[in-house]
Amino acid sequence: MSNTMITHLIDGKRVDGGERQQAVFNPATGETTKNVRLADLATLEAAVESAQKAFPAWRDTPPAKRAQVMQRFKVLLEQNAEKICELIADEHGKVIPDAMGELQRGMENVEYAGFATELLKGEHSKNVGPQIDSWSEFQPLGVVAGITPFNFPVMVPLWMWPMAVVCGNTFILKPSERDPSSTLFVAELALQAGLPAGVLNVVQGDKEAVDFLLTDKRIKAVSFVGSTPIAEYVYNTGCANGKRVQALGGAKNHAVVMPDADLDNAVSALMGAAYGSCGERCMAVPLAVCVGDDVADKLSSKLQVEIAKMKVGVGTDRTADMGPLITKAHFEKVKGYVEQGIKEGATLVVDGRDLVVEGHENGYFLGPCLFDNVKTGMVIYQEEIFGPVLGIVRVKSLQEAMDMIDAHEYGNGTCIFTRDGEAARYFTTHIQVGMVGVNVPLPVPVAYHSFGGWKRSLFGDLHAYGPDAVRFYTKRKTITQRWPSSGVREGTQFSFPSNG
Numbered sequence: 001m002s003n004t005m006i007t008h009l010i011d012g013k014r015v016d017g018g019e020r021q022q023a024v025f026n027p028a029t030g031e032t033t034k035n036v037r038l039a040d041l042a043t044l045e046a047a048v049e050s051a052q053k054a055f056p057a058w059r060d061t062p063p064a065k066r067a068q069v070m071q072r073f074k075v076l077l078e079q080n081a082e083k084i085c086e087l088i089a090d091e092h093g094k095v096i097p098d099a100m101g102e103l104q105r106g107m108e109n110v111e112y113a114g115f116a117t118e119l120l121k122g123e124h125s126k127n128v129g130p131q132i133d134s135w136s137e138f139q140p141l142g143v144v145a146g147i148t149p150f151n152f153p154v155m156v157p158l159w160m161w162p163m164a165v166v167c168g169n170t171f172i173l174k175p176s177e178r179d180p181s182s183t184l185f186v187a188e189l190a191l192q193a194g195l196p197a198g199v200l201n202v203v204q205g206d207k208e209a210v211d212f213l214l215t216d217k218r219i220k221a222v223s224f225v226g227s228t229p230i231a232e233y234v235y236n237t238g239c240a241n242g243k244r245v246q247a248l249g250g251a252k253n254h255a256v257v258m259p260d261a262d263l264d265n266a267v268s269a270l271m272g273a274a275y276g277s278c279g280e281r282c283m284a285v286p287l288a289v290c291v292g293d294d295v296a297d298k299l300s301s302k303l304q305v306e307i308a309k310m311k312v313g314v315g316t317d318r319t320a321d322m323g324p325l326i327t328k329a330h331f332e333k334v335k336g337y338v339e340q341g342i343k344e345g346a347t348l349v350v351d352g353r354d355l356v357v358e359g360h361e362n363g364y365f366l367g368p369c370l371f372d373n374v375k376t377g378m379v380i381y382q383e384e385i386f387g388p389v390l391g392i393v394r395v396k397s398l399q400e401a402m403d404m405i406d407a408h409e410y411g412n413g414t415c416i417f418t419r420d421g422e423a424a425r426y427f428t429t430h431i432q433v434g435m436v437g438v439n440v441p442l443p444v445p446v447a448y449h450s451f452g453g454w455k456r457s458l459f460g461d462l463h464a465y466g467p468d469a470v471r472f473y474t475k476r477k478t479i480t481q482r483w484p485s486s487g488v489r490e491g492t493q494f495s496f497p498s499n500g
């Protein structure tokens with residue numbers, strides 16, 4: 001057991017609250033490297049009290065000053081990029097260039113939050129009636145919370161709290177208990193950048209902390225990102241307790257490969273999308289839907305050649321393409337899916353199960369796996385595997401591919417590889433999925449758009465970050481004001497006021 005304890009960050013200080021703790025592993029070695037405190041009631045109370053105390057002054061701080069903190073914070077993120085990515089690699093297992101990509105995307109959200117003055121300008125109409133002006137302004141909600149998954153310990157928290165605090169709220173963040181160090185380190189950088197104590201609090205914890213955040217009446221809104229069963233639970237419980245909730249869930253993203261696609265480019269794109277981050281991305285592509293057997297045969301051969309070139313290794317090995325899975329339990333689960341796929345009759349073309357990374361025999365390494373002849377009735381088609389397993393599904397037409405995608409319970413991301421503009425336009429217009437790519441395998445919206453899936457990939461109305469975040473983290477107030485010219489007198493009107 002390691003002595004290093006990962007603590008909470010409350011009221012600007014590291015706090016060691018709660019008797020319960022959980023081991024944090026290095027997935028490349030299987031060793032416990034740290035332990036994380038799991039917040040108890042007193043710790044959670046302290047976090048809410050701190051956030052509540054900080055709210056009035058922060059709400060009244062001019063947006064330009066709130067934005068300046070974000071601008072300084074972004075510089076600190078850049079200066080500390082190496083350290084942040086090493087922390088991610090040590091606990092999550094992803095390779096450093098992938099961690100850099102995650103951090104870069106997170107920084108783009110911070111940069112967007114730095115435009116708070118522009119985002120919070122409101123709407124104004126003059127002369128909506130005689131001598132009457134009207135405007136809408138966007139006021140903060142108060143104390144809001146965020147609950148985040150293990151797979152993007154830096155980026156996903158940065159989807160949430162920078163926008164929430166720049167809108168004038170104070171925030172309680174509960175990171176994943178599986179890899180909390182990078183999240184905590186980044187939060188401390190925000191304090192260094194000038195975020196006042198209490199504006200951002202971090203509580204480490206598990207279900208007990210989540211349930212507290214979902215039921216405490218002082219918390220006005222909850223943003224959640226994680227698996228679909230928990231997202232649904234968070235949405236239902238939070239709403240039942242009077243909160244505004246956005247809960248982003250799991251995914252099973254399909255890439256359609258058309259007969260006219262540039263296959264070499266499609267293969268390069270699919271390799272990264274299926275095996276990058278060991279498949280532990282909600283925008284990963286675990287299914288390649290090939291239109292026609294000829295496309296499927298060629299795609300399979302080309303993928304096999306590329307898979308043979310891949311290097312699986314420790315996250316901090318700069319020459320590795322893919323690291324280990326997050327935990328032993330998840331490693332066993334993903335291996336179980338591979339066994340299930342074989343039993344169900346899919347053809348395992350590449351088997352990554354006996355991969356060994358020398359010197360890291362106890363790490364949670366699984367090599368890339370490739371299935372062909374995956375059918376919609378199979379568990380490996382229906383469920384989110386969240387591992388390095390790509391399945392080829394064979395269909396006869398684009399319409400058959402689209403009907404299949406639309407029938408799936410998830411609707412996070414999808415893409416089409418084609419040279420046919422008409423097919424691409426038909427696909428983007430009609431497909432029932434929230435984020436769609438054309439020759440772009442991971443169509444993750446940039447920071448000035450918003451991120452969210454459809455169907456059981458998102459519970460709630462507003463998407464994460466970007467313009468939707470301003471709406472999610474504020475409440476609209478509309479003020480109608482009349483300053484009649486002196487001396488003008490009007491009689492009482494009993495009819496409903498209108499311009500008619």
Ligand code: NAD
Pocket residue numbers: 147148149150151152156174175176177205206207210211225226227228230231248249250251281282384386412453457
């Ligand atoms: P998870 O649902 O297990 O955990 C997410 C958060 O919920 C964590 O903070 C965890 O502590 C908490 N939690 C876990 N079990 C809980 C319970 N029973 N009650 C209350 N809270 C609980 O997800 P994960 O394994 O950390 O992350 C992977 C999942 O997240 C995948 O399904 C992936 O698709 C999804 N994800 C979705 C998006 C998106 O934007 N849609 C982005 C990233 C990850």
